[in-house]
Amino acid sequence: MALTRDAVLTALKDISDPVSGSDVVAAGIIRALNVEGGTVRFVLEIDPAKAETYNPVRDACEAAVKALDGVETVSAVLTAHSAPKPPPDLKAQKAAQQPQGPQKVAGIDRIIAVASGKGGVGKSTVSVNLACALAAEGRRVGLLDADVYGPSQPRMLGVSGRPASPDGKTILPLRNHGVTMMSIGLMTNEREAVVWRGPMLMGALQQMMGQVQWGALDVLIVDLPPGTGDVAMTLAQKYALDGALVVSTPQDVALLDARKGMNMFEKLGTPIYGLIENMSTHICSNCGHEEHIFGHGGVAAEAESMGVPLLAEIPLHLDIRTSSDGGAPIVVSKPDSPQATAFRDIARRLVEAGQA
Numbered sequence: 001m002a003l004t005r006d007a008v009l010t011a012l013k014d015i016s017d018p019v020s021g022s023d024v025v026a027a028g029i030i031r032a033l034n035v036e037g038g039t040v041r042f043v044l045e046i047d048p049a050k051a052e053t054y055n056p057v058r059d060a061c062e063a064a065v066k067a068l069d070g071v072e073t074v075s076a077v078l079t080a081h082s083a084p085k086p087p088p089d090l091k092a093q094k095a096a097q098q099p100q101g102p103q104k105v106a107g108i109d110r111i112i113a114v115a116s117g118k119g120g121v122g123k124s125t126v127s128v129n130l131a132c133a134l135a136a137e138g139r140r141v142g143l144l145d146a147d148v149y150g151p152s153q154p155r156m157l158g159v160s161g162r163p164a165s166p167d168g169k170t171i172l173p174l175r176n177h178g179v180t181m182m183s184i185g186l187m188t189n190e191r192e193a194v195v196w197r198g199p200m201l202m203g204a205l206q207q208m209m210g211q212v213q214w215g216a217l218d219v220l221i222v223d224l225p226p227g228t229g230d231v232a233m234t235l236a237q238k239y240a241l242d243g244a245l246v247v248s249t250p251q252d253v254a255l256l257d258a259r260k261g262m263n264m265f266e267k268l269g270t271p272i273y274g275l276i277e278n279m280s281t282h283i284c285s286n287c288g289h290e291e292h293i294f295g296h297g298g299v300a301a302e303a304e305s306m307g308v309p310l311l312a313e314i315p316l317h318l319d320i321r322t323s324s325d326g327g328a329p330i331v332v333s334k335p336d337s338p339q340a341t342a343f344r345d346i347a348r349r350l351v352e353a354g355q356a
């Protein structure tokens with residue numbers, strides 16, 4: 001008989017939660033349970049201050065699930081829920097040791113967020129091509145797909161399969177075209193709709209930053225979800241973001257949303273490295289005829305009025321879409337094409353400015 005979620009939950013009900021006294025399922029700490037064939041994954045969402053207490057609980061949960069018929073591998077990870085504010089710490093010395101403001105991530109020299117105000121404007125396409133172009137410039141590049149609502153980087157970078165976690169604590173990222181990549185989407189089942197609540201999102205982001213073995217990176221590109229939501233805020237507040245790139249199409253409505261995105265970064269104190277206009281002009285793949293189907297000049301004017309550089313005008317070209325869909329972004333599959341050159345120019349510019 002095939003292994004089911006219910007069978008896993010029933011087994012987990014035998015494990016008690018040391019904090020509430022009830023079982024771990026009733027206590028509501030089992031999250032993101034994913035059963036795929038013989039592989040079972042879930043997280044225990046806990047108060048980070050009680051991580052030590054929960055290590056044996058995690059081991060007991062893993063053992064209970066492993067004992068079920070049909071289970072081959074079990075991965076249970078502790079993630080932090082957003083703990084209520086701790087009482088004020090009166091010991092000055094201890095307070096001095098508390099992390100202050102956004103933190104650097106060990107081994108990662110720079111973090112650049114790629115954002116857009118609106119979905120579908122090509123933020124992921126820009127992120128993956130920029131990452132590949134930076135790798136081609138000899139930079140050690142990571143790409144974090146934080147777009148929980150529509151993770152697309154595994155497909156665009158041509159990687160498949162699940163990241164391994166040999167010790168159940170650290171996560172091995174995937175790698176292709178010289179880019180080290182991890183996607184929050186790989187933590188869930190593709191067909192399973194996941195409702196990402198704020199705390200879970202933060203836990204997942206913290207896991208991505210702290211538990212993924214990125215290795216030494218010159219730059220980590222973070223492909224954010226569209227808009228000015230929780231992920232962008234958490235990222236900028238918790239981690240030392242060096243800069244942000246904002247992608248927009250030329251239409252007024254996209255620009256309006258892009259402005260909101262830029263305002264958010266300004267408020268968070270993150271420098272905006274530049275605006276990128278995507279789908280700037282349409283180049284017919286048959287005759288080469290060029291047409292500004294979404295209008296022209298708006299993004300350049302916006303960049304000027306905001307006082308940020310317009311880093312590139314990327315054309316709308318069939319090759320850009322088909323190459324990403326095929327897992328070898330245009331910068332890799334046709335590096336000398338004018339379309340790829342637009343992305344490579346951004347990469348060179350960022351490297352020259354010491355930003356990547």
Ligand SMILES: Nc1ncnc2c1ncn2[C@@H]1O[C@H](COP(=O)(O)OP(=O)(O)OP(=O)(O)O)[C@@H](O)[C@H]1O
Nearest residue numbers: 119120121122123124125150279315316317320321
């Ligand atoms: N310059 C371009 N030329 C041709 N196709 C493009 C271009 N930019 C993006 N696309 C295509 O448009 C679609 C949307 O792009 P993409 O997924 O990068 O957008 P996004 O802003 O990351 O979207 P979301 O955040 O909503 O997932 C994809 O199919 C992509 O291949």
